[in-house]
Amino acid sequence: MPDSPEDQILRLLFSSRRIAGSTTDPCAQQPCDECFAIHRPKVERFMAQGVPLHFVIPAFPAKSPNRKKVLGTLPDLGERLSLEFLQSFCDYVCHHYEPGAKITICSDGHVFSDLVGVDDQDVTAYRAELELLLRAIGSDSINTYGLENAFQSTDYTEQREQLTNRYARPVEEIRERALQDPAARSIFGGIHRFLFEDQFAVSEGRSRNTVREEAKLRAYRVVQRSDAWSALVEAFFPEALRLSIHPQAAHSQKIGIHMMRTRDNWLTPWHGVALDEGDGVRLVKREEAERLGATLVMRGGRPSHFIAPPASHKSRLLLQEAVR
Incomplete structure (x- = not known):
């Protein structure tokens, strides 16, 4: 029996899934009935109303402060391609359901900027550039929502306090959950790794163990x-x-x-750079692109992405085809 429109939409989405422990989970290769059943009721409700499906994604906070990972403080080709992916997904939904889909990016940069070493002004500038990118790609299916939209205060410190007071659970509960729940432990471990890498890069003269322990304490608060x-x-x-x-x-x-395509299950455009390999673009850390001898590309007077050195006759042929 062919998939229902609801399951066709979910299968389309699942083709880009990030699954924790995906090397061993059979659902990473072939979604099972339970994979669909969890999300199908929400899809069905939107379709019953005849309105676009609505997705929300907490994402696009700000660039990492670690210059071994990223090109600067503003969005680049990585963000642009990621936004185009989200818009294309909404477009493809129309194949299965004419009203299509909408996505709200719940930008969380101001939520924990003080914990990850990013200035609130850089977060604001990043989001403003993100809005410009959405207009540049002609997106009509994506909108943004941030901490400043949720609270009346214009002070980000006060907004964070209101968020924590109304919605946060105690750090002790976060720590206990990370100890007991493998999924929560995986999330904590990924965030701890990012914080350690970013802090150690700007902690000259300090031991790895000291920085790692400090990052662990902040990681619990970031998760909170x-x-x-x-x-x-x-x-x-x-x-x-x-x-x-x-x-x-x-x-x-x-x-x-x-x-975006990447070999790191945790990597995002705001923790990496776009590397054009001739037959596709992959997300990597900046230091990896530079180690490969890739060439930095400037667009509009700003760093945009890297081009990998031609490693094979195939990549040169692809480039020749692209310019014909």
Whole structure:
């Protein structure tokens, strides 16, 4: 029996899933009935109303402060390609359901900027450039939502306090959950790794163990705020399907997705750079692109992405075809 339109849409989405432990989970290769069953009711509700499916994704916070990973503080080709992927997904949904889909990017940069070493002004500038990119690609299916949209205060410190007071759980509970729940432990481990890498890069003269322990304490608070933001998003958009840029268990209420090709299950455009390899673009850390001898490309007077050195006759032929 062919898939229903609902399952066709979910299968399309699952083709880009980030699954925690995907090397061993059979659902990574072939979604099972339970994979569909968790999300199908929400899809059906939108279709019964004849309105676009609505997805929310906490993402696009700000560039990492670690210049071994990224090109600067503003969006580049990585963000542009990721936004185009999200828009294309909405377009493809129309094949199966004419009203299509909408995606709200719940930008979480101000939620934990003080914990990850990013200035609030850089977060604001990043989001403003993101809006310009959405207009540049002609997106009509994506909108953004941020901490400043949720609270009346114009002070980001006060907004973070309101978020924590209303939606956060105690850090002790976050720590205990990470110890007991493999999925929560995976999320904590990924965030801890990012924080350690970013802090160690700017901690000259300090030991790895010292920086690692400090990063662990901050990681619990980042998870606490991230969970609080997720709870706020759930309260503001209760009917929406939940997407995530973190790897998720196959049968989670959230669907982890890759917006770009990458070999790192955790890498995102704001923790990496776009590397054009001739036959496609891959997301890598900046230091990896430079180690390969890739060439930096400037667009509009700003760093955009890297081009990998021609490694084979095939890549040169592809380039020749591209310029004909």
